[in-house]
Amino acid sequence: MSDDADDSTGERPPPPGARFAVRARPGTPDAVVVLELGGELDHDTAGPLRRALDECARARRVVVDCSGLTFCDSTGLNELLRARMRLRETGGFLDLAGLHPPVDRMFDITGARTVFRVFADAAEALADEDAGTRDGGDAHA
Numbered sequence: 001m002s003d004d005a006d007d008s009t010g011e012r013p014p015p016p017g018a019r020f021a022v023r024a025r026p027g028t029p030d031a032v033v034v035l036e037l038g039g040e041l042d043h044d045t046a047g048p049l050r051r052a053l054d055e056c057a058r059a060r061r062v063v064v065d066c067s068g069l070t071f072c073d074s075t076g077l078n079e080l081l082r083a084r085m086r087l088r089e090t091g092g093f094l095d096l097a098g099l100h101p102p103v104d105r106m107f108d109i110t111g112a113r114t115v116f117r118v119f120a121d122a123a124e125a126l127a128d129e130d131a132g133t134r135d136g137g138d139a140h141a
Contacts, residue, residue, distance in 0.1 A: 020045035022052045027126050031060035034122055038068030041076035049076065053083040060092050065122040067098030077112055084116065093117070097125040 020039040027034045033056045041049060056062045064080065066072075084094040097119040099107060107113040119125035 020048065022048045024052055024055070027061070027063055032063065032126070033059045033061075034063045034065055034126070036065045036068060036122075040071040041069060042071065042073040043075040046075045046079055049079050053079060053086075056083070057086055058090070058092075059087070062087060062092070062094045063097055063119075063122055063125045064094065065097050066103055067100065067121060069098075069100075069103050072103045072106055074110075077106065077110060081112065081115070095119060095125050097122045 018039065020037070020041055022038075023036045025034050025036065026032070035049075035052055035056070037049065039045070053062070062083070080094065080096070087094050095117040096107075098121050099113075099118060104113075107116070107118075117125075119128065
């Protein structure tokens with residue numbers, strides 16, 4: 001994903017010609033991974049997210065930064081829910097950050113927002129000292 005942020009929103013668009021992109025970066029502390037999503041996440045574009053989440057399966061915590069996500073359908077939501085369940089089975093956690101409309105609305109109307117801890121942005125999620133001790137619902141968003 002490009003490192004250039006859109007000046008008006010702070011969102012990172014997917015690379016030219018792509019509808020969706022995911023970039024993994026290490027979080028702080030160790031064993032925390034941040035996945036930055038950008039563009040439209042749907043049935044046709046979910047493959048890269050699925051692969052990235054599979055690669056994070058042994059992480060203690062995954063923070064999914066949705067600030068660059070402009071659309072998410074049920075396929076994307078299901079990928080995140082499956083990954084959350086897999087991480088929980090091994091004692092890990094999956095948190096969301098940077099939900100903006102219309103993506104935030106989809107999480108809200110489906111009730112999925114109550115399942116995930118949701119932060120205003122990735123920096124706030126990484127700074128949360130209670131990470132891994134609570135589950136579900138809005139953390140600070």
